[in-house]
Amino acid sequence: MAEQRLKADVVALLREGTVIPAHPLALNAERKLDERRQRALTRYYIDSGAGGMAVAVHSTQFEIRDKGVNLLETVLRMAAEEVEKAKLSRPFIKIAGICGPTEQAVLEAKLAATLGYDLGLVSMGGLQDWSEEQLIERVKQIAEMIPVFGFYLQPSVGGRVLSYDFWKAFAEIPGVMAIKMAPFNRYQTLDVVRAVCHASRRDNIVLYTGNDDNIVADLLTSYKINVNGETVQKDIVGGLLGHWAVWTHKAVELLEEIKQVRKNKEQIPAELLSRNIQVTDSNAAFFDPAHHFDGCIPGIHEVLRRQGLLEGRWCLNPDEELSPGQMEEIDRVYRDYPHLHDDEFVKQNLEKWLSKYNK
Template sequence: MALRWQDWPTGIAERLRAGCVIPAHPLALRADRTLDPRRQKALSRYYLDAGSGGLAVGVHTTQFAIREVGLYEPVLRIAAEAAGEQRTPPILVAGAIGRTEQAVREARIARDLGYHAVLLSLAAWKGAGEDEIVTHCAAVAAEMPLVGFYLQPAVGGVPLPASFWRRFAALPNVVAIKIAPFNRYATLDVLRGVQEAGAADRVALYTGNDDHIVGDLLTPFDLGSGRPLRIVGGLLGHWSVWTHAAVALHRRCRGVADGPIPPALLAQDAQVTEMNAAVFDVANAFHGVIAGCHEVLRRQGLLEGIWCLDPHEGLSPGQAELLTAVSARYPHLTDDAFVRDNLDRWLR
């Protein structure tokens, strides 16, 4: 049976629209590159105990190749089990990829596991026309609520104009958009589309711009209507590490949404971006992005190693040293002590 956002449990829609931290969930593997269920669940427990409002699973940070090795459903199930341990149910978002048949199938799997929405990647539609892509989105939205995803073209995303985002936001089962083009002009295209669709009250705006996280959260986007749009949260691979500190930073940003912005808080935009450059391996065109997340979690003891499903994925030369440097430079943006104090409980 199709799921509409109006069918969600009490509080889910309100929390999504108020804004929260939603980490893009990594994949915990053993040295033989098989799933490590214990550490996979420990990661979910870490994010939720850190104060995350939700989890995004089966997305890029989880590695798209989980589908090829039969791990899509098991990984979604583990996160749902961890979510079931919480007194307040978190928002569960599942990644859905591919052409319509595959995306609909994945949406149905997520729905059956108790997920609330799917984050819809459009990378498989490169070269397609706007009408085709909107039709695809509508077909998936007929199954369950959608979180749109503007992925940066540099890593496979499709350039999408404001006209697309206006039509997408007008779909009644669209609940949010992850804005991640790493491009200010394209970010404004999403906001313009949502405004012109008259969907600002229904569609929550989440940053995926890991190069401008704090700036996105602090900016009132007044596009001429007299009612500024706000990016209220983040669905981020960067927030899969140092998550307890990210929750505190998000809270501070939201706390000054309508007032003066302290210079020290604004300065953290550059600090977070520099940390992201190390984690995401910007110097090497993002080659070590997943391994960089894994390395932070390995150093904290949450992961046993940095193994990826693709044996060719790993840290780039000098990336480990950059991670060490930014961690030392900005200790207020890390959460090693929080992890150390709770790790045994999460690994139980």
């Protein structure tokens, strides 16, 4: 059973809900790995209070798997090493991105498990011609290697629309522990929630938002689904987000604030709903929906560059750059929402993160 492969404190944190940034890739001007800054990013997420991180996912750039680049094992190993060096007294969830056809995905799952990762974030991207039955069989094989964090990726960035029946069958797979919902679509998000609620394993599966266009509202919403005449409640307990790769310290504070509202069963403050729109507006600047998300990775890099965590915006693909007007949009959200950024926290700690750990 997947639960038996995960430490009890990791399972407890996953179910409680936490902030999980999607880890970017630090490159130098030659578009080669900048090890010092790659490790500094991991240290930033740990010290920000994040409860985990997802490595080798979209924000880490899928090209790390390409021949001639071959950075998959390297970035996974570095992140795991930094978590180990931190000697944390609290649980920290290590999640590895897994993609590609079954044979590739199973090998990536084995690698992640060998390196001590807790879960695999399984992408369905790039498999557009596969049937839903084939996708389910693929996940079953991955789940034999590592506990699974499902991922509903929006079609505009390589995902596909998946049916309610797919997600119900997905939720029945032993080894599935969580699902990241990121279709950027209310109807499709609801499909996943309903499917999980109707599955026999619903109590084993937790839901995380990846909907960067609706983060705060997702985290404030309790779904109450009628299942055979009984009401089943399911909450979206945390987030696994590329958006939380920046301004992470403030994201941790935000989730804690939301948890208190949920715990105390308070009426949702109107200010939190206003902040939902501010976060969404900031995400629009970073992730570039105005240009079909073309600038999403450079947008995240630009924020980290401004803070000093990255040296530049470089991506493995030299064609990936900010879209026209995106820099001005980032300037705008910085100016309009100073309470959302964590520049001062980064400034206070940057030198420490960029330094070598003592042996």
